[in-house]
Amino acid sequence: MPPLLKVILRRTLLGLLTLxxxxxxxxAATQALPSDTARAxxxxxxxxxxxxxxxxxxDLNRPAIVQYGSWLGGVATGDLGDSLVAKQPVTALIxxxxxxxxxxxxxxxxxxxxxxxxxxxxxxxxxxxxxxTVVSLGSLTLAALPEFVVGILLILLLATQVFHIFxxxxxxxxxxxxxxxxxxxxxxxxxxxxxxxxxxxxxxxxSMIEVLESDYIQMARLKGMSERxxxxxxxxPNAIVxxxxxxxxxxxxxAGGVVVVEYLFNYPGIGSALMDxxxxxxxxxxxxxxxxxxxxYVIFNLVADILTILVSPRLRTGLQ
Amino acid sequence: MxxxxxxxxxxxxxxxxxxxxxxxEVSFELHEGEVLGLVGESASGKTTAATxxxxxxxxxxxxxxxxxxVAGREVFALGKSQLRHLRxxxxxxxxxxxxxxxxxxxxxxxxxxxxxxxxxxxxxxxxRRDRVDEMMAExxxxxxxxxxxxxxxxxxxxxxQRVVLxxxxxCRPKVIVLDEPTTGLDVTTQxxxxxTLRDLARxxxxxxxxxxxxxxxxxxxxxxxxxxxxxxxxxxxxxxELFRGASHPYTxxxxxxxxxxxxxxxxxxxxxxxxxxxxxxVGCAFQPRCSYAVERCETEMPPETTVSQSHLVRCWxxxxxxxxxxxxxxxxxxxxxxxxxxxxxxxxxxxxWYGSREILHDVDITxxxxxxxxxxxxxxxxxxxxxxxxxxxHAFKMTGDIExxxxxxxxxxxxxPVPIRRSxxxxxxxxxxxxxxxxxxxxxxxxxxxxxxDLDRDQREERLAxxxxxxxxxxxxxxRYPDQLSGGERQRVAIARALAADPTVLVCxxxxxxxxxxVQASIVELLVxxxxxxxxxxxxxxxxxxxxxxxxxxxxxxxxGRVVEYGPTDDVLAxxxxxxxxxxxxxxPTIKGALSEG
Numbered sequence: 001m002p003p004l005l006k007v008i009l010r011r012t013l014l015g016l017l018t019l020x021x022x023x024x025x026x027x028a029a030t031q032a033l034p035s036d037t038a039r040a041x042x043x044x045x046x047x048x049x050x051x052x053x054x055x056x057x058x059d060l061n062r063p064a065i066v067q068y069g070s071w072l073g074g075v076a077t078g079d080l081g082d083s084l085v086a087k088q089p090v091t092a093l094i095x096x097x098x099x100x101x102x103x104x105x106x107x108x109x110x111x112x113x114x115x116x117x118x119x120x121x122x123x124x125x126x127x128x129x130x131x132x133t134v135v136s137l138g139s140l141t142l143a144a145l146p147e148f149v150v151g152i153l154l155i156l157l158l159a160t161q162v163f164h165i166f167x168x169x170x171x172x173x174x175x176x177x178x179x180x181x182x183x184x185x186x187x188x189x190x191x192x193x194x195x196x197x198x199x200x201x202x203x204x205x206x207s208m209i210e211v212l213e214s215d216y217i218q219m220a221r222l223k224g225m226s227e228r229x230x231x232x233x234x235x236x237p238n239a240i241v242x243x244x245x246x247x248x249x250x251x252x253x254x255a256g257g258v259v260v261v262e263y264l265f266n267y268p269g270i271g272s273a274l275m276d277x278x279x280x281x282x283x284x285x286x287x288x289x290x291x292x293x294x295x296x297y298v299i300f301n302l303v304a305d306i307l308t309i310l311v312s313p314r315l316r317t318g319l320q
Numbered sequence: 321m322x323x324x325x326x327x328x329x330x331x332x333x334x335x336x337x338x339x340x341x342x343x344x345e346v347s348f349e350l351h352e353g354e355v356l357g358l359v360g361e362s363a364s365g366k367t368t369a370a371t372x373x374x375x376x377x378x379x380x381x382x383x384x385x386x387x388x389x390v391a392g393r394e395v396f397a398l399g400k401s402q403l404r405h406l407r408x409x410x411x412x413x414x415x416x417x418x419x420x421x422x423x424x425x426x427x428x429x430x431x432x433x434x435x436x437x438x439x440x441x442x443x444x445x446x447x448r449r450d451r452v453d454e455m456m457a458e459x460x461x462x463x464x465x466x467x468x469x470x471x472x473x474x475x476x477x478x479x480x481q482r483v484v485l486x487x488x489x490x491c492r493p494k495v496i497v498l499d500e501p502t503t504g505l506d507v508t509t510q511x512x513x514x515x516t517l518r519d520l521a522r523x524x525x526x527x528x529x530x531x532x533x534x535x536x537x538x539x540x541x542x543x544x545x546x547x548x549x550x551x552x553x554x555x556x557x558x559x560x561e562l563f564r565g566a567s568h569p570y571t572x573x574x575x576x577x578x579x580x581x582x583x584x585x586x587x588x589x590x591x592x593x594x595x596x597x598x599x600x601x602v603g604c605a606f607q608p609r610c611s612y613a614v615e616r617c618e619t620e621m622p623p624e625t626t627v628s629q630s631h632l633v634r635c636w637x638x639x640x641x642x643x644x645x646x647x648x649x650x651x652x653x654x655x656x657x658x659x660x661x662x663x664x665x666x667x668x669x670x671x672x673w674y675g676s677r678e679i680l681h682d683v684d685i686t687x688x689x690x691x692x693x694x695x696x697x698x699x700x701x702x703x704x705x706x707x708x709x710x711x712x713x714h715a716f717k718m719t720g721d722i723e724x725x726x727x728x729x730x731x732x733x734x735x736x737p738v739p740i741r742r743s744x745x746x747x748x749x750x751x752x753x754x755x756x757x758x759x760x761x762x763x764x765x766x767x768x769x770x771x772x773x774d775l776d777r778d779q780r781e782e783r784l785a786x787x788x789x790x791x792x793x794x795x796x797x798x799x800r801y802p803d804q805l806s807g808g809e810r811q812r813v814a815i816a817r818a819l820a821a822d823p824t825v826l827v828c829x830x831x832x833x834x835x836x837x838x839v840q841a842s843i844v845e846l847l848v849x850x851x852x853x854x855x856x857x858x859x860x861x862x863x864x865x866x867x868x869x870x871x872x873x874x875x876x877x878x879x880x881g882r883v884v885e886y887g888p889t890d891d892v893l894a895x896x897x898x899x900x901x902x903x904x905x906x907x908x909p910t911i912k913g914a915l916s917e918g
Contacts, residue, residue, distance in 0.1 A: 119713070203800070213378075215417060215799055216420065216422060219421040224408030225434065229438065237425050238424070238425050262761055295798035313424065314471070
């Protein structure tokens with residue numbers, strides 16, 4: 001077997017193990033919460049008889065471990081189970097939400113990663129000049145602000161107080177494609193971009209500076225390479241390597257961080273679905289969404305590690 | 321006379337933005353095919369001057385004045401694209417550490433070809449491929465596809481340096497600047513790189529500036545030598561004149577500090593260390609370390625004066641200095657203890673592994689009381705592993721016996737009884753990382769005292785003062801931190817720390833390899849004195865064959881994990897029996913020839 005494939009296989013198995021652990025932890029956490037699904041559905045005024053009946057109906061009286069076991073068994077055969085509240089398959093319930101969130105995250109990633117790479121490398125290249133000072137100041141400020149503060153500021157600036165360009169609340173028309181309603185996506189995705197980009201900018205700036213000070217860049221200049229070759233062939237490929245891990249971590253964060261931002265903009269994605277499911281104690285839905293987010297973490301990290309191996313000759317040749 | 325290839329006039333380089341002088345009044349000329357050795361120790365400004373020849377400075381320094389003319393072109397007056405064309409085309413650069421100067425992410429073939437492409441060498445890819453083949457052949461490397469597809473880390477240090485050397489000659493430049501290109505290479509590899517360089521420079525009429533801290537390296541290579549101190553050329557002249565009629569006290573000091581393989585002589589270090597930019601004294605910068613210094617030296621910078629037509633010097637007392645008998649006869653026999661002492665520590669059939677690889681095979685050596693045994697070998701010979709086994713620091717599998725005072729020694733230092741641990745002390749190679757950076761010198765030295773002895777306050781202070789005196793350090797250093805000390809001072813502190821335990825055996829692992837030659841000599845001086853004064857038994861591990869005669873009565877030569885030659889140092893050097901010792905001897909650079917020539 002090729003060594004790289006072996007690495008991928010091993011890491012995938014470890015990833016699956018991680019997911020199993022995550023599902024166990026999430027299940028235990030939901031069990032620890034006060035109240036339960038039956039009470040959440042029926043409300044405070046429900047009589048004990050009706051609660052008992054509903055619990056019986058929802059199979060909530062079985063021991064926790066048995067409930068977890070039967071859910072896990074279902075996942076293993078590809079069945080994520082049915083929502084306790086909506087009484088329909090989880091996949092059907094959240095697929096629309098997943099698409100919406102995916103559109104949001106993808107848009108944010110497609111904008112933030114190239115933008116951050118550009119700003120970071122330029123900033124490192126123009127170290128201590130005006131451009132670098134502005135970018136550094138901006139990225140440090142943004143990194144210091146929590147994303148909901150950034151979101152609120154954007155709402156004040158672009159939706160309610162100063163300008164009235166974009167809607168503060170997302171009202172998606174479920175009949176038409178999300179891409180036809182890009183205006184709704186602007187503020188949430190901008191918030192995500194501003195939350196994620198600063199870290200990538202900082203990392204790339206630092207590694208660019210380190211690479212530009214390196215002996216091989218000095219050597220490239222001293223053998224008369226054009227500035228384009230020096231930067232494009234010698235500096236950038238080396239500077240990006242440490243940034244790969246940071247990009248992966250931030251993309252993974254995007255998948256989870258979307259929860260807060262969706263709540264802020266009332267965006268119908270997995271974030272708000274997760275909030276609803278938690279308040280309803282709708283276990284199968286909670287499990288499905290957390291597993292999805294955890295799965296993305298695992299995948300992003302795996303991809304980042306493989307990319308790092310592929311672009312570092314020392315690691316790549318070290319596999320053989 | 322051949323044409324002039326390089327002219328440097330009044331080059332001045334400053335720290336940016338403070339304007340503090342790094343180099344000043346650097347002037348010299350070089351003819352085609354001529355090799356100039358630019359010699360200086362750390363902080364002398366030699367590397368800064370070397371890169372200035374290509375109009376390049378690292379961040380934090382800038383060229384503030386003067387001119388450099390390469391093959392008729394004023395380097396500092398060139399525009400960006402002309403400068404690019406000049407670099408690598410007319411004048412090329414060979415860096416100190418090829419391992420970090422080659423881009424780790426690019427195949428060496430790519431890095432070789434891009435020079436040719438950028439400078440428009442050859443009219444087709446096929447022609448450039450041929451040139452790459454030719455270059456590789458000139459630096460004695462294979463040029464097959466498989467080799468050119470390798471990445472730098474898949475090459476040995478010597479191969480990397482050859483690649484860079486080939487790169488420098490690629491476009492047939494007029495001038496080539498080499499910045500300590502063999503530092504960090506084994507003597508064998510160094511000898512090969514040097515001879516390759518010499519052949520290429522001669523064959524293509526290339527003028528070369530060879531920057532080094534080691535006079536011995538350029539002794540056979542350079543036609544002329546410029547000695548730099550504190551940013552100025554203090555002596556410049558033809559090699560043979562400079563070696564035999566050195567007229568600057570610093571040059572003299574350097575020569576006396578160089579170990580000579582052919583005859584035993586006491587090495588003499590230069591006291592103190594070279595001042596960094598911004599801390600240089602007024603007047604002559606060398607004056608605080610100079611035994612010839614008079615009042616005038618403290619106030620007035622000496623001008624350049626001529627000794628002979630082609631021999632320049634900057635010293636008020638040059639006439640007196642050159643009148644002193646020649647350096648060659650400065651050499652005097654130094655007596656070393658040895659020969660008939662009892663065995664103190666015996667290593668028998670020692671085999672050691674590093675991971676699953678066996679790196680020491682059946683090693684037998686004996687350390688005798690009050691004597692010094694030198695262990696010589698190149699990197700990978702197992703010499704450091706041997707010393708770590710003795711000190712109980714080897715973390716992997718080992719078999720065989722180590723006996724100390726007739727009783728077997730435990731493998732690991734921590735399972736040895738305290739008195740034994742106290743008796744065997746270790747001095748590490750790199751004084752920049754072996755001292756705790758957040759402790760004062762006093763705290764560093766007190767630690768072994770507290771561990772091994774029960775002293776009251778006064779006794780401890782007294783012992784500290786004694787230790788400092790033993791290693792010739794001033795008492796005022798006690799309150800300082802390691803980063804406030806020079807490399808030589810740090811290594812003295814490390815030695816004092818080992819001596820604090822009052823050891824019987826001192827293991828010195830390449831203790832001078834990080835130091836300047838003049839400082840190396842004073843450390844060796846110190847170790848020899850310690851042998852004599854306190855009867856210390858020493859294991860002196862080194863890669864420098866030339867050094868051992870000055871310090872060790874007996875020597876063991878190691879190669880690939882085996883002792884290939886073992887006996888009294890004089891015999892080993894005079895009548896080497898092993899083929900390996902013979903080739904090592906042949907490859908070790910020496911100034912002997914230069915000193916006695918003619």
